[in-house]
Amino acid sequence: MDRLFGTDGVRGVANSQLTPSLAFRLGQAGAYVLSKEHPHPRIIIGKDTRISGDMLEAALIAGICSVGADVLRVGVLPTPGIALLTRTLDVSAGVVISASHNPVQDNGIKFFDSTGYKLPDAIEDDIERIVVSTEKPWETPIGGEIGRVIEVPDAEARYKDFLKNTVGRLDGIKVVLDCANGAASFVGPKVLQEVGVEVISICNTPDGVNINAGCGSTHPEKLQKAVLEHNADLGLAMDGDADRLIVVDEHGTVLDGDFIMLICALAQKGKGKLAQNAVVVxxxxxxxxxxxxxxxxxxxxxxxxxxxxxxxxxxxxxxxLGGEQSGHIIFLDNNTTGDGLLTALQLLAVIKERQLPLSKLASQMQRLPQVLLNAKVQHKERLMKDDRVLTKVQEAEDLLNGTGRVLVRPSGTESLIRVMVEGSDQQKLKELAQEVIDTILLCDE
Known part of the structure; x- marks a missing residue:
């Protein structure tokens, strides 16, 4: 069988692949494995705004409490906020219920250890072995040994205060904030306003089903339009759980995580604060x-x-400092995971300090053309080893003749294979990428 845990926890279609019974079992196994050294463990649970969150949360809580662990429930909060609370409160672990940028039908369950870091593969494997077997290595508690649920009413305030303490005042900057109808919808506008930013919020009215729907970091078109309409200095686009950021400059141009990393790295280097004088990409x-x-x-x-x-x-x-083109940027001296709001504040601080528009700061990097296409497949692991696919990729590489590259990889969270071709000729890149996609789809039949 495929590994239960992907690169970002357990993901699947809620109530079909990621069922309440699976969530219950994950709660039991996760609480048991993560709390072997704690006589009465406490586990934080938070979620994004998708409709299936309540269902999965209830199942997870039942599983955790059934092995004698307590749950600290924080409700809707960005993933990095859960990571922060996990490492700053006296708890054994943290759990986030979210599928990030995925559509509403998907959901996911992701664990943090007591220091706020994602679990290493070995611990996930321990959890998975218990989930997929009939093993029940714990004794069933009864009476007063059953776990209980404790509300955390100041969770948002704790996260907000942490964010504000990473920057000074940012008065004089006008932004449009796209909250993706997700976890940033409530805390995002507040924290920006409280450091002096003028905020126009869009896509900040979640109803359970509109998360990431034509908005957010994967759909910045509304944000581009709003930045121009409001004559804003820039636009900020979160994803569903607010752990990534994509920005739009004052001219409506979309800038991805590569631009953000460069701007922040150069600013840190200029002040002698870039650790190891290095960036991880x-x-x-x-x-x-x-x-x-x-x-x-x-x-x-x-x-x-x-x-x-x-x-x-x-x-x-x-x-x-490190991150991904998709907008997951990690400032490890501040938090233990990608954090869209933290990244936004660090970027705004550079704009404030340099007194330069975002487009000018972004001009320090010249982006080479890239084409990224996705193939929805059934057998992504097998296809990555298929000789016909490997041959087609090599042919595309040969045609680029050292002036570009071809990268083919399976998605860690969806049934997709992603094909990226980079070089100087945009039309040629499109043709080569499509040829590789066509071969992948043919071999998937």
Whole structure:
């Protein structure tokens, strides 16, 4: 069977693949494995705004309490807020119920250890072994040994105060904030306003089913239009659980995580605060980012796709800044996971300090053309080893003749294979990417 845990926890269609019974079992197994050293463990649970969150939360809580662990329930809060509370309160672990940027029918369950970091593969494997077996290694508690649920009424305030303490006043900046009808809808506008930013909020009225629907970091079109309509200095786009950020400059141009990392890295280097004089990126980052960082004398460490792998490399190298083109940016000296609101504040602080428009700051990097296409498949792991696919990828690489690259990878959270082709000729890139996609789809039949 495929591994239950992907690169970002357990994901699937809610009530079909990710069922209440699976959530219950994950709660039991997770509480047991993560709390072996705690006689009466406490586990924080938070969620985004999708409709299935209540159902899965109830099942998770039942599972956790059934093995004698207490639950600290915080309700709707960004994923990085849960990570923060997990490492700053006296708890054994944290759980986030979210499928991030995925559509409303999907949901996910992600665990943090007591220090706020995502679980290593070995611990996830321990949890998975219990979930998929009939094993029940714990004694069933009864009476007063059953776990209880404790509300955390100041969870949002704690996260908001943490964010505000990472920057000074940011008066004089006007932004449009797209909350993706997700977890940033409530705390996002508040924290920006309280540091002096003029905020026009859009897509901040979640109804359970409109999360990520034509909005947020994966659909910035509304944000582009709103920035121009309101004559804003820039636009900020969150995803469903607010752990990533995509921005729009004052001209309506979309800028991805590569631009954000470059702007922040150069600002930190200029103040002598860029740890190890290095940035950690993934294989998806644009060659233009590599060239700009090298020109500035900044070292680059590259990992496979996934913010957990960025985190591992940050820890290994001692660097503090890293992230993904998709907008997961990690400021490890502040938080233990990607944080869209934290990233927004750090970017706004650079704009305030430099007194330059975002477009000018972004011009420090020249982005090479990239084409990214997705193939929805049934057998993504098998296809990654298929000789016909491998041959087609090599043919595309040969046609680029050293002037670009082809990257093919399975999604860690969806039934997709992603094809990225980078080079100088946009039309040629589109043709090559489509040829690889066509081959993948043919081999999937």
């Amino acid at each position: 993934t294989v998806m980052s644009n060659l233009g980012l590599h060239l700009a960082l090298k020109e500035a004398g900044i070292a680059i460490y590259e990992t496979k796709v996934g913010d957990r792998y960025v985190m591992e490399e940050l820890i290994r190298t001692g660097a503090q």
